[in-house]
Amino acid sequence: MAAGPGRVRQNQVYRAGVLGRRPAVPTDFAELERRARKASSRTAWAYVAGGAGLGRTMRNNREAFDRWAIVPRMLRGAADRDLSRDLLGTRLPAPILLAPVGAGQLMARDSDLHTARAAAATGVPYVYTNQGGTPMEDAAAAMGDSPRWFQLYWSTDEGLVDSLIQRAEAIGAGALVITLDTTVLGWRPQDLNLGSLPFARGLGIAQYTSDPRFRSLAAERVLENPAEVTLAAVRSLLTMVRNHPGGFLDNLRSGRPRASVETFLDIYSNPRLSWDHIATVRERTSLPVVLKGILHPDDARRAFELGMDAIVVSNHGGRQVDSSIAALDALIQVREAVGPEKTVLMDSGIRSGADVFTALALGADAVLLGRPYMYGLAVAGQRGVEEVIANVIAELDLTMALTGVTDLAGITRDLVQPVPGRAV
Known part of the structure; x- marks a missing residue:
């Protein structure tokens, strides 16, 4: 019988269970979140788990997934499955990358190194955060030859922008991911109520x-x-x-x-960032360039017109604008606008392998995983990150098997449909 990553992970857990051992992190998101909150300080939880304003964008992200149902197909002989994908010259074992999350030191000391090692152990690319607690060179050394990308916040100092890009090239980054949606910090009550900004205390810089x-x-x-x-x-x-x-x-x-x-x-970030700035990046690096934070179809079109290699449809996990459009809803519009050939990634609201399946069916080439792996980090360090990654990939693999899909190209729009009574 075929043993894809889903069955492998199940067997690991169940066989360990015979010996009285449990997974290092819960396999369902709700319990993972509960355990992570218990393990975190108030300031850490406010920063990583908090959102903008009333938290409506975070709810929008989840409700968008709840409006879609997967339609399993039977008797398709999907015993062997291929989850791999080539993305901008990077070979992914599954359509998942670890999103950049700033100030991870709040959750665990040396968080960037723990995450880098977990990414290397699982083969999943890690997008180094510009707001990390470990220099990118040290994180790269911890990963060996495993794939890594680098997130860039566009500074008000152009010399610093060039220096960060050059360093990303020197560490073998597979792509430069420019985050567009944080030219100023959103209104984040959880942090504000505590008067807590990690960067003001030297964390994440x-x-x-x-x-x-x-x-x-x-x-x-x-x-x-x-x-x-x-x-x-x-x-x-x-x-x-x-x-x-x-x-x-x-x-x-x-x-x-x-x-x-x-x-x-x-x-650290440039409030005047414009398309004119972005237009210069092709002259400043030979790396593939990805724009992160796209939500409007016109912005997606403009990005590709300027020669960008990919975009990430994202609302920053609900941390920037309260009551923003859900990233999954924006994904549908963006994919329709740019056509099937452009490389479109998505983040914000991904919590499970079934969510990854839904996002792929609605137009994503791959997704970025954020809070779930940070919660795994809080609960069990590097092992926690590894297990979260393994669990998400396992559920994606099993969802493909139970839906009759043998590879990612087979995850098509007809395998999801709107839930009756819930507007899409």
């Missing part, structure tokens, strides 16, 4: 403090009058010092950590 251009900018900065001295301010300063490159005492005396934080807050 290691790509900057390891960058020669950024360090020169920070070195030029003249600090204003000392901040008000409170217990919280002292704790924040110590966090900055611990997370800054160099020795603790030297950092404490020099003021470099605080200068780096202030410099980062001034330049």
Whole structure:
């Protein structure tokens, strides 16, 4: 009998169960989320699990999936299945990448290294976050030859933009993923209620403090009058010092950590980012370029007209605009606008292998997985990330088997249909 990743994963779990062992992370998302919340600090949970405004976009993302039902087909002999896909020169074992998630240190120390090693162990590409706690060079070293992409936040300093791109090329990134939807931070009440922004405490800025251009900018900065001295301010300063490159005492005396934080807050993203900026990127890198954050068909068309290689239909997991269109709904419109040949990825709201199947059926070439693997990280570190990846791929594989599909090309629109009574 065929043993695809679904049966392999099931057998691992059930055989371990005979010995009294349970999976490191729950196999259903609801329990995974509950366990991750229990394992996380208030500030970590607010940042990773929180959304914009009233949380309507997060709900929209999930409700969009609930409006579609999978239609299994019988007797198609789908005993052997191929989940692989070639994507911009990267061979994927399954149509899944790990999304960039900033400030993962809130969930686990060395989160980027844990995630990088888990991605390498499973063969799934990891999109390094521009807002990581580990320099991209260190994460790349942890992955060996495994595929990695790099996310770019377009700074107000063009020299820093070029430096980050050059470093991404040097570490063998398979693509440059430019995030468009975070030129300013959305209104995030969970963080605001705690007065918590990780970057202001030196978390999630290691790509900057390891960058020669950024360090020169920070070195030029003249600090204003000392901040008000409170217990919280002292704790924040110590966090900055611990997370800054160099020795603790030297950092404490020099003021470099605080200068780096202030410099980062001034330049990390460009509120004036426009299509004119994007038009320059083809001259600045030979890497495939992916634009992340597309929701409108006209923006999708414009991206490809400017020579971009792919887009990610995404609303940033509901973290930027409250009451935004669901990413899955936008995916349908975008695919219809750009046609079948363009490379279109999707994230925001993916929670399971069945969700991946639905997204592929509605036009995605692959999806990016975000919160689920971060929750696995919170619960069980690297092993937790690996198990979340394995569980999602296993369910996708079993859904294909039970729907009579032998490869990703067979996941077509006729295998999903609107749920009666729920508007699409």
